Amino acid sequence: MEQFAQIQVSHLFFLAFASLAVVAAFNVILQRNPIYSAIGLIVVMCSLAGLFLTLSAEFIAAIQIIVYAGAIMVLFVFVIMLLNIREEDAKADRQKYLKFLAVPLFLALIGVVMAALKTIGNPAASPNVPGTVENVAEGMFTNYLLPFEATSVLILMAIVGSMFLARRESAEDTNEIETALNAANQPTAVEESSEEEVHA
C-alpha cells in the first residue's frame, strides 16, 4: 500500500505510454502487413517521445517525433508504398521453427536482463535535470563537438550510398557493363604480366 501511496501522475503517464509502446511493439513484429508494422513502430516512437518527456528530456522528445517518427518512418512508409508491398504472400515460411524458437529466446534474453535490472534497486534521481535545449546544445558543441562533426561525414556518406544504390540502372549502363565485362575477359594476345618477380 505504501508503494501505491507513492503513485504519482508521472507513474500513470509512464504506465500509459509504456503499455502503449509494448502493445505497439508487438504489433510491429506480429503484423503481416508491413504498413501496419510501420504504423506500430510510429506509435512506439511517439510513446517513447512521451516517456522522454516524463524524463524531462524535452529536446530529445521533440526530435524523436520530428526525426524518427517524422522523417525516418515516413521514409519507411514511402518505400513500402513505392515497392507496392502488400501482405506477405501465403508462401510457407521456410524458417517456421524460428517462430517457435523466438519465444524461448525472447524469454531467456529478457530473463537475463531483468535479473540484472533487479539489482539496481531504486536509486534517487539526480537533482540535475539535464534535458533542456540549452544543456543539450552546450554539450553538443563542446564535448560532443567531434562526434557532431563526424555525423556530417556519416550523413554525407549515407547520401552518396543511398543515391548510388537506389538509382535505377539505365539500359545504357547495363550495356556498358556487359561490353566491359566481355572486353575484360577476352583472351589477351601476349601481355606479359609486368609485375614483380616472386622470388626476388
Next chain:
Amino acid sequence: MQLTSLNLNYAAIAPESIVSVAAVVIMLVDAFSKKGARKINAGITLVSLVLALIAVFGLNSAGRGSYFAGMIVVDPIRVFFSVTILIVSIAVTLLASQFLRDEALPPGEFFALILFATAGMLLLAGAGDLVTVFLGLEIASITTYVMAGYRRYDTRASESSLKYFLLGSFATAFLLYGMSLVYGATATTNLTAINQAIAEGKVQFPALLMIGAALMLVGFGFKIASAPFHLWTPDVYEGAPTIVTGFMGTAPKVAVFAAFLHTFAEGFNAGGVLGSQLHHVWVTAVAIIAALTMTVGNVVALSQKNIKRMLAYSSIAHAGYALVGFITSEAAPVAFYLLVYSLMSVGAFAVIQLLARAGDQKVETADYAGIGFQTPALSFALAIFLFSLAGIPPTAGFMSKFFIFKSAWDGAPTLRWLVIVAVINSIISVYYYLYPIVVMFFRPLAPGFVKPKVSAMTAAALILALVGTLYLGILPNRVMSAIGGSSRTAQIEQPIPSTDQITLK
C-alpha cells in the same frame, strides 16, 4: 566551460579530416567532370590516403593523450592501426581502378565510399569514447554495406549487401544497448573514465556494467566475425565483389579490433574487485570465443569449394587467432597480427580478383587448375599469400602467429590451452590453404583459361602486399619495435581528463 579545456587539437584528427575532405572533393569532381574521370578520382584518393598516412605518423607530434574532450586519443594503438587501415585502403584503391574499368562501374562513388569508410575506421581506431566508437563503427559499417552491393545488377551482390546490412544493424543494436548499460553503470562514456570508475569502485550498478560489457562483446564479436557471430561472413564475402571482400575482410576488422582493444583491453581492464571480476569474465569469454572461432573457421573452410568462401572462413579463423593475442590485453601482437593479416589477405583477394576475371566468374577453386605456370607471377604470389595465411615461414603470417602465441603463452598462463588449440587449428588450416596451391600447380590446366591482364596499379598493389608479407616475415624487427612501445597497454598510469570536464554540471 573553456574551449581549451576540451583539448581541441586539430592535428589529432588530421588523418580523418584529410580523408573526409578528400571524399567530398571527389564527389564534387565526379559531379562536375565528364565520365571516365576515374584516373583523377583514383589520384585524389591515393594522394589523400598518403597524406593521411603522413598525418598519422605526425600524430605523435600532437603527443600521446586524449583530445576533443576525450573523444579521440593519440596512442600507439591508434597510430599503428591507422597505418594498417590506410595501407589497406591504399592497396584497395590501387586495385580498384582496374576493377572499376573492367566492370564499367561508376568510379566516383566507389572512391568516395572508400574514403568515407577509411575516415570512419580511422575515427574508430582513435575513439576514446563510446560515442566515437559507435559513430566510427557505423560510418565504416554502413559504407561497407553499400560497397558490398556495388554491383547493383548482380543479385548476389545485393543479397550480400542486404544480409550484411540486416545482421550488421542487428549486432549494432546489441552493441549500442551494451554501451547504454555501461554508461548507466559508470555514469560516463569516456573509456578512460570508465576504467577509472571501475578501478575506484564508483560503479553504481555492477550488474549492469557486466551485462553491458557482454552486449558490447556481442557487438564487437559480430564485427570481427567471431563465432558464433560469424555466419554472415562467408555469404557476404562471397557475394561482394572480390575487391570489396578484400577491403571489408581486413580494414574494418582492424579498426574494430582497435576499438575492441581500447574498450576491453584498456577500458575494461581495471583494478579493483569489480574490475578484476570483469576482466576475468571477459577474458574467459574471449578465450572461448577465440577457440570456437578458430575451430569453426578452419574446420568449415576444409569443405569449401569456392575460394572466396574458403578465404572468408579463413578470415574467421584469423579473427580467432587475433583474439588469442587479445586475451593478454597486449596490443602489440594483435596489432602486428592484423597488419600482417591485412597484407596477405588483401594480396590474396587481389590475385583472386584478377584470376576470377571481371564479374567474378571464376571463383571455384577448381577453376584454377593448372594455371600455376601459365601465369606464374600471380600464382606464386597467391601461393605465398596462402603460405603466409597458413603461417609457414619465412612469411609474415608465421611471424605474426608466433608473436601471438608467444604473447598468449606468457601473458595468460591459465589460458595456455588456447595456444594449443590455436596450434592444432593451424595444422588443420594447412590442409585447405594447400588446396588451391595443389590445384594451381599440381593439376593439369583446365580449359578456357584466360591470362589475366594486370594493370600497373594492380601490380603496384600486389607488390605492396607481397613485399610487405615477405618483409615482415623476414625482417619484422623494425615494425615490431615500433609497436613494441605499446606492448603492454597502459592501464592507469595515463593521465585521464578529470570527469568534470566531460560532464556538465
Next chain:
Amino acid sequence: MLKWITLAPLIGAVINGLFGKRLGEKVVGAIACGSVAVSAVLAFLSFSQLTHATPDANGVRRVTEHFFTWISVGNFQADFAYLLDPLSGIYILFITGVGLLIHIYAVGYMHGDPGFYRFFAYLNLFMFMMLTLVLGDNLLLLFVGWEGVGLCSYLLIGFFTKWNVAGDASKKAFIVNRIGDFGFMIATFLVFTTFGTISFVTKNIGGHEVASFLTQVSAPTIAAGGVLTAIALLLFVGATGKSAQIPLFVWLPDAMAGPTPVSALIHAATMVTAGVYLTARCSAVVVKSPTAMTVIAIIGAATAIFAATIGLAQNDIKKVLAYSTVSQLGYMFLACGVGAFAAGIFHVMTHAFFKALLFLGAGSVIHGAHDEQDMRKMGGFRKYMPFTFGTMFVGWLAISGFPPLSGFFSKDEILWKTWSTEALPTVAGFPLSKILWGIAALTALLTAIYMTRMMVMTFWGEERFGKSHGDDHGHASHGHDDHGHGHGKPHESGWLMVGPLVVLAVLSLVGGFVGVPAAMGGANHFEHFLEPVIAHAQPHGVAHAPAAGDAHGAAPAEQHAATTADPAAKVEEHHDTTTELALAGFSILLGLIGIGVGFAVFGKNPLKPMPKLLEDKYRIDELYDATVVHPIETVSREGLWKIVDVKIIDGVVNGAAKLFGGISGVLRYTQTGFARNYAAVILVGAIAIIGYFGYIALR
C-alpha cells in the same frame, strides 16, 4: 710385410676390376695369379719370420703389424692391424698356396668366359678378404674379412648372372651367412662389454694397456658362466653360418652354382673353414664353457652324419662334394667341441688339400664332359681323363681315410680325441664322447661309401654320356653356354688345369705327415706348433668346481707351457697309446669297408636309386621355406604392409582427415543462407555470453 700379403691380391682385384675389360685374358690371368703368387711368397717368408721370432713370456711367437686405427670411439677401439701367429700362419700358408693353385687352374677353366676379368677381380678380392680374416688382430677386423669373404662368395656364386639358380643361390648364401653374422656381432658386443676390448693382443686404449680378451678370459679368477657360454655359443652361431653347420648349412650345396674353382677355393678349402678358425681363435673362451663345448661337439657330429647321408644320394657331382664338405666341416667342429682344436685345424688343412683336389678334379670332369655335372650321364671317364682320374683317385683315398694319406691322419686324430676327451658330459650314464665317436666313425664309413659311389659313377662303369643327348638336365649349361663347346666325348683338360691337380694330389698324399701323432711314432709337429695359441679343454664338470687354484682346469692358454711339461697329461697320453692305435686300425678298417661296400653296391649298378628323402636332402629347404621364409613374407606383406601401414596407420591419419572433413561437411550446413537463421544463432550466442556475464555478476 703382412700388409702386402693382403694388399697384393687387393691391388690385383682393383686393377682387374677397373681395367680388366680392356686388358685381355692373358694379362688379367697374369695379374691375378701374379698377385696371389706374391702373396704366397710373402706368406712363406712371413711364416719363416714367425718361426724365428722370439716367443713372448707365454711362449707365443707373434708378428704384428699396425696399419691404422680403424674405429676408435670412446673406450672402443678396433685397429686395422694384422697378427701373425701359429694359427694364422698355418692358415695363410694354405690359403695362399691352395689359392694360387686354384687361380692357375681357373685361368684354364674360365677361358673364354666374357666375365673373365670380373671373375678374377672377385677371386683376388676374396683372397684379400680371406687373408684379412685370418690376419686381423681383433674380432672386428676378423668380421670384416668374415663378411668380405661372404660378399665374394655371393658375387662368385652368382657369377653367372643370367642364370636364375645362381642368383637364388648367391642370395641365399649371403642371407644365411648374415644370420650367422648376427650371432658373431652380438658375441663381439658381449666381448666388448665384458672385457673392454675385442683385440687378440694387448692394446693401448685411451692410455691404458688393455690385455687381450683371450688373456683376460684365461685368468683363473674368471669363472665360467652364462656370459662366456653366451659368447661362445654366439660365436658358434656365426661359425655355423660360415661353415655350413646345422641349422645353417643349407646354403652350401646351393652355392655349387658358382664356377667350380670357386667351389674349390671358397666352398671347400678356405672360406667355409673360417668358422673353425674363429672357434680355434677364441678357444680360450670356448673352453671356459662346457655347455658350449658340448653343443659344438653335438652339432658337429650331427652335421657330419647328416650331410654324409645326403651325400649318399646326390647325383650332381658337385653336390656330392658339397655335402661331403659339410660333413667334413662337421668333423672339424666335433674336434673343436671335444677340445681338440689343433686336430680340427689339422683337418682343415688336409681337407683343404684333398677337397680342393676333388673339386678341381670334378671341375675338370665337368669341363671335359662339356659342362655336364650329372653323374648319371657320366661313367667310364677313366680312359678319357687319365690325369684327372689319377689325381682324384688320390683325393678319394685321402678323404676315405686311407693311410698314410693326409685325410687319414687328421680324421683319425679327431676320432681319437673324441673317444678320449673328458670335456663332454655323460648322457644317461653313458659318456657322450663315445656316442659322438660312434657317430663320427659311422660317418667315416658313409664317407667312404659315397665317395666310392661318386668315383664309380664317374670313372668306372658304362659310358652313359651322349645317351640321353638332348635331355637337358644340366642346369649348369645356362651358365656355361658361352663356352661354345658342342657335346661329344669327354676330353682331358689342359695343363693349366691338370698342373694344379697334380700338385694338390701330392699335397694330399704327404700333407698328413706334419701331424703324425705320437702314438704312431710321429712328433705331431702340427699340434705342438699350434699349442701356444690354443686353449685346453677342461674335463667336464671342473668348471663347476671353484675355479681359483685349479691350475689344470683353468690353465690360461698363453700362460700354459707345452703339454709335455704337464706330467699328468703325459702319463695319461702314454697310457692310451694302445687304445689309440687300436682305434686307428678300426678307422682304417671302416674306410676299407666303405670302399668295399661302395664298389659292391654301385659297381654294377651305378644308377641304383637312393631313398627319396635323402635325394631331397630331407626337404630341409622346404621346411625352412614353410616355417620361416613364407610366414615372414606373408606376415610382412599382408599383415604389416597392407594392414598395419595402409589400414591402421594411414587409416588413422586419413581417418582424422576424413573426420575433420566430415565435421566440416556437417558444420557447413549451419550456413543455410537465411539471414534470420544467422540472427537466431547470433542471439543464442549473445544470450550465452550475457548469461555467463550475468551469472558471474549476480553470483
Next chain:
Amino acid sequence: MNLITITTFLPLLGAILLVLLSLRGSDDQKAANNLYRYATLAITLVTFLVSLVILARYDSSNATAQLVQKNPWIGSLGVYYHVGIDGLSIWLVILTTFLMPIAVLASWHVTKRVREYMLFMLILETGMIGVFVSLDMFLFYLFFEITLIPMYFLIGVWGGERRIYAAIKFFVYTVVGSLLMLVAIIAIYFYNGGTTFDIVEITNNIQTGKTLIPGNVQVWLWLAFALAFCIKVPLFPFHTWLPDAHVEAPTAGSIILAGVLLKMGTYGLMRFNLPFFPTVSQKAAPWMMGLAVIGIIYGALVAMVQPDMKKLVAYSSVSHLGFVVLGIFAFTDQGMQGALYQMLAHGISTGALFLGVGIVYDRRHTRQIADFGGIATPMPQYSTLFLIVALSSLGLPLLNGFIGEFLILLGTFASPVPHAKMFAVLAALGVILSAVYLLWMIQRVFFGEITKKENAELKDMDGREVLAMVPLVVLAIVMGVKPMTFLRGSEKTVTLVKEYVMGKPAKVAENHQDR
C-alpha cells in the same frame, strides 16, 4: 662476412641470380634450360667448395660452436641471427652441400619448368643448411619449416602420379609436428627467462640448473619436440608419409629427402631433446629405443615385400633411421657417434640408391621390380655401382653403412638404458633383414634372364650419371675404410651431448653404484 652465413645463403643468392638470368629472356627454351642447369650446378658446386673451407677451418678438438655469427635480428622477440657449427652439424652441412650437386646432376632430365625446379632446389639447399647451422631456436624453426615449401613443390609439380596426395601428406605430417614444437620452443623461451632463443645459452642454463623446468612440463615439452622430430625421422609409427613422398618425388627430391631432410629429425633429437631435457630423455630412452627397434624390423620387413623399388628404398630408410634413433638414445659414445655416422652413411648410400633407381626410371619409366630382371647384362657398369651402393646400405664392412650400424649396435649393447641389450639384439636382426630385401631386389632387377625385351637394349650409364654416381660410391668406400676422418670431427661434441644427459663420467660411476 661469416663463412657459414655465406654457405647458407649462397644458394639463395644463386636462386636470385637464376631469376635475373631468366629475365634476359630467350627464345631458345632448350638453351635457356641448359643455362639454368649449368648455373645451378655451378652454384651448388661453389657452395660445396665454400663448405669445404668451413671444414678446413673447423677445429675438431673444440666441442662447442665455432665460426659463430651472432647478430640481433628481431629484438622485440629476443631472436638473434646466430649461426655456427659444431661436431653435430659440421658433417651434416657438408653432406648437404655434397649431395646438392649430385641431386642437380640427377635432375638433368627434368624438362618441365626447369627454372622453377632449380629455384626450388636452391631454396631448399639454403633451408637445409640453415637448419643445421642455426644456434637459435627460432631461426632453427624457421629454416625447419622453410624446407617444406620447396620440397612440397618438388614433389607436387615434378612428382609421379599420386604426387598430390604425397605432397600434401608430407607437408601436413611435418607441420603437425613442427607446430607443436613451436609451442614447446615458446615455452622453453619463457622458462629460460623470456629473453633469448639462443640454443647455446639455454643449453647452458639448463645444464647448470639456472633454468628449471618443472618435471611434468618437461615431459610435455619433450614430447612436443620429439613428435616433431620423430615425424621427420620418421620413427615408427609416424613413417607412412615417407614411402609416399619418396615414391612420388622426382629422383633429386628423393635424394635430398632421404639424404638430408630426414636427418633434421635425428639432428633435432640430439640438438634439443637430449640437452634440454636430460631426465626425460633418460626416462624416455627405453620407449624410444623400443620404437626404433620396431621401426628397424618393421621397415625391413615391409621393404622386403615392396614391388616398387623406390618404395623399397623408402622403407629401408625407415629401418635405417631406426638405427640412428636407437643409437642416439643409447647415451654412449659409440651409440651416438654411430648414430651421427649412420646419418651420413645413410645420406650417401640411400641417396645413391635413389639415384640408381632414378637412372633406370629415366630409361624405362617404371620402378616396378617385376618390370626388370637381368639388366646386369646390358648395364654392367650401372649394376656394379648399384651393387656397391646396396652393399653399403646393407652394412657390409669396409663400406660406410657398417661403421654406423656397428657402432650403434655396440653402443646400444653397452648402454646403461634398461633393456638396451635386448634392443640391440633385436635391432641386429634388422641387419639380417636389410640383406634380405636389398639382395632380393638386386637379384630380381639385375640378375637372371632378361624377360622383357625393353630391358635388353637399355643403355648403360652416360657420363653425367657416372659423374653423379661415382662420388657417392667413392665416398661410401672411403667412409667405410677411414671412418676416423669423419668420427674425429664429431667426437668432442657428441661426448658433450652424452654428458648433458648422463652427467660427467664421475657421475656415471656413481649411478652405476646406485644401480
Next chain:
Amino acid sequence: MVPLSWYLALSAVLFTIGVAGVLIQRNAIVLFMCIELMLNSVNLTLVAFSRFLGDVTGQLFVFIVMVVAAAEAAVGLAIIIALFRTRETLNVDEADLLKL
C-alpha cells in the same frame, strides 16, 4: 518520480521484442523496422540514465544514435530497393543464393 528500473525494464522489453521480431518477420523492411525498434529502446535506456545521473551525455548520445538511425535507414532502404529490383521480393528467406 518513476523508478529508474521501470524505464530500464520497459526498454529491455522493447529491445527484446525487437529481437524477437527479427526472428519472426520475413519481410526485409519489417526486419529493418524491428532493428529500429531495438535502437529506439536503447534510446530510452540512455535518456533514463541521463536523467537519473543528471548527466546530459546520455541525451547527446541519443542524438547521435538518431542520426545514425537516419543514415542507416537511408542506406538500408536503398539496399532493399536495389535488392527488390533484382529479386522482385522482399522476403529475406528468398535471398539464399549465398550459402553453405
